[in-house]
Amino acid sequence: MFLYFVVFAAALMIVLWVLQVFLLNNFYGTMKTQQTKEVAREIETAFKHNNTDRFLKNVAEISESYDMYIYVVSYDGKTTYYQPSANDVAQAPEFELAEPEEKEMQYISQIQTLNEHMMKGNGSAYVKIEGADSQDILAYGSVLTAKNKEPMIVYIFSPLWPVSSTIKILTNQLIFVTLISIIVACLLSLYLSFRITRPLRKINESAKDLAAGKYGIVFQGGHYTELVNLADTLTGASIELEKSDMLQKDLIANVSHDLKTPLTMIRSYAEMIRDLSGDNPKKRNEHLQVIIDEADRLNVLVNDMLEISRLQSGKLALEKAEFNLTHAIESILHTYRIMEEEDGYTFDFQCDTDYYVDADEEKIKQVVTNLLTNAIKFCGGDKTVIVTLKKRGRNVECRVEDHGPGIPADELDRIWERYYRSSSNMKREKEGTGLGLSICKEILTQHKAKFGTDSTVGEGSQFWFELEYVRAEKRK
Ligand code: ADP
Numbered sequence: 043m044f045l046y047f048v049v050f051a052a053a054l055m056i057v058l059w060v061l062q063v064f065l066l067n068n069f070y071g072t073m074k075t076q077q078t079k080e081v082a083r084e085i086e087t088a089f090k091h092n093n094t095d096r097f098l099k100n101v102a103e104i105s106e107s108y109d110m111y112i113y114v115v116s117y118d119g120k121t122t123y124y125q126p127s128a129n130d131v132a133q134a135p136e137f138e139l140a141e142p143e144e145k146e147m148q149y150i151s152q153i154q155t156l157n158e159h160m161m162k163g164n165g166s167a168y169v170k171i172e173g174a175d176s177q178d179i180l181a182y183g184s185v186l187t188a189k190n191k192e193p194m195i196v197y198i199f200s201p202l203w204p205v206s207s208t209i210k211i212l213t214n215q216l217i218f219v220t221l222i223s224i225i226v227a228c229l230l231s232l233y234l235s236f237r238i239t240r241p242l243r244k245i246n247e248s249a250k251d252l253a254a255g256k257y258g259i260v261f262q263g264g265h266y267t268e269l270v271n272l273a274d275t276l277t278g279a280s281i282e283l284e285k286s287d288m289l290q291k292d293l294i295a296n297v298s299h300d301l302k303t304p305l306t307m308i309r310s311y312a313e314m315i316r317d318l319s320g321d322n323p324k325k326r327n328e329h330l331q332v333i334i335d336e337a338d339r340l341n342v343l344v345n346d347m348l349e350i351s352r353l354q355s356g357k358l359a360l361e362k363a364e365f366n367l368t369h370a371i372e373s374i375l376h377t378y379r380i381m382e383e384e385d386g387y388t389f390d391f392q393c394d395t396d397y398y399v400d401a402d403e404e405k406i407k408q409v410v411t412n413l414l415t416n417a418i419k420f421c422g423g424d425k426t427v428i429v430t431l432k433k434r435g436r437n438v439e440c441r442v443e444d445h446g447p448g449i450p451a452d453e454l455d456r457i458w459e460r461y462y463r464s465s466s467n468m469k470r471e472k473e474g475t476g477l478g479l480s481i482c483k484e485i486l487t488q489h490k491a492k493f494g495t496d497s498t499v500g501e502g503s504q505f506w507f508e509l510e511y512v513r514a515e516k517r518k
Contacts, residue, residue, distance in 0.1 A: 043238065047231030048224065055220045062212050070208075071180075074200045075168070078182050081108055082166075085196050089186040098124055101196075111149055111199040116192065117185065119157075123194065149179070149199045156183040156197060170202075177203040241269050249276065257284035292460070300343055300475065304336040311336075346477040350460070353484040360402040360488055364512055367397045367406070367438060368431055374410050375429065378418070386425055387418065393431035394517050397438045399509040405485045406509070412478040413442040413505045422446035422502060437492070437508035445502035454495050458483040482507075 081104055088100040098114065101124050105112045114124035152171050159167035166184035173179055180200040187193045241264030248259050259280050263273030311329045319325035372391065381387045399406075410429075417427040421444045428443040449457060460480040486493045486507050493507035 043235040044231045047227050051223050051227030063209055074180050078200050090188045113197040115195050156181050252280050304340045307336045308333050343475045346475045350481050364398050364400050365403045367399045368393050388426040390428045396515040398512045400512050401509050409482045409485050412482050417442050417444040420446035438511045439508045441504050441506040443504045448499040448503050449497040
């Protein structure tokens with residue numbers, strides 16, 4: 043950045059130098075030629091319209107107002123009508139003309155050359171005379187003619203060297219300007235690069251820390267919006283990384299704990315069969331049943347874990363389609379009906395309309411199944427589970443209700459998290475995988491559906507979710 047700034051300043055200076063110093067010369071030359079032409083025209087008109095006295099006065103005026111030397115001589119060159127020093131006019135500023143007399147001599151010495159050019163050029167000619175020390179002169183000569191008048195010759199000399207002295211001044215000035223602007227550019231670029239690169243360096247340091255596994259880093263962005271955004275994004279990334287790292291550690295801790303219990307049980311019961319109950323068919327069957335149950339539990343756990351990791355990887359796209367939610371819930375309840383007869387449960391489904399929703403049918407069925415399994419697990423003394431389906435605003439709400447122990451208010455949010463089990467439900471026979479609700483949460487979040495829990499300790503719980511309503515048909 044520093045380098046770019048300096049190069050930029052230098053380029054600007056070069057442009058300035060070229061424009062000022064080199065082009066000024068040409069510009070001044072063109073301007074002078076133009077001016078000389080104008081003066082010549084004025085003199086010619088004055089000669090045509092005035093008598094000699096009046097004309098010479100005009101010449102004196104013109105010569106005063108322009109920085110030029112004008113000579114008027116008779117056609118034969120013998121009489122001089124007008125000469126600057128003799129007529130005491132056209133005193134050029136001192137710095138331009140150190141020795142006017144000598145300069146005048148120089149002009150007069152050029153008259154011969156000018157005359158030659160005039161003869162070739164039909165009575166008038168422009169000549170640029172190269173002087174010593176690059177003190178060039180623009181010379182113009184013309185024969186003045188008018189009716190009933192003796193012709194005269196006018197010579198106009200315009201010194202071109204003021205431009206070289208101007209250029210000298212400019213050059214000196216430009217050296218200062220260049221020095222100052224390069225110093226300013228250096229300072230400014232140092233300051234700016236400091237303001238931009240320091241935050242970048244800091245971000246880099248922090249990123250290195252992050253790469254080394256240090257979490258909770260807050261990236262500092264400095265003063266520029268883009269850098270602040272970058273820093274914010276990186277801070278966000280670091281938070282996400284930390285979360286996923288924690289989840290991973292959590293997962294390993296929970297999984298190893300959950301796998302360990304059934305495995306220990308299986309091992310100890312297998313040992314018991316080998317050492318004690320192998321010959322006692324009754325005991326042996328009992329112990330084998332425990333092993334089978336534990337193996338089943340392991341199976342469920344592994345399946346749930348696979349399911350949630352598949353869901354969370356986000357690779358499983360939803361297969362949304364319109365389906366009859368009422369019918370889907372009924373078919374799930376149907377598989378539980380056997381428990382009504384065998385175990386005295388009551389499953390009450392309250393809905394008299396076929397509600398159609400646009401969702402992934404299999405996944406929503408899984409949500410309902412998980413909620414039902416929990417309600418059955420925690421159904422309380424009356425062994426009743428109530429499922430209601432009704433329209434709520436633009437959505438259809440499904441509610442699963444039990445009259446069990448309920449959930450303390452401070453745990454309501456946490457039960458949807460992975461591996462969370464309510465403090466009051468830690469009994470082994472009710473132990474699940476702790477993944478059921480988080481699978482529901484994952485599926486419902488993917489559907490952008492609202493969901494939640496209403497519960498009063500001692501009275502029961504209601505788990506609900508809402509899906510976007512498509513249409514409804516009255517049941518026959
Ligand atoms: P689990 O397999 O342990 O049931 P879940 O994710 O399905 O895992 O549930 C998490 C926890 O939420 C349960 O352990 C339980 O403490 C609580 N919970 C879920 N459903 C109910 C319910 N209907 N009544 C009371 N507590 C419940």
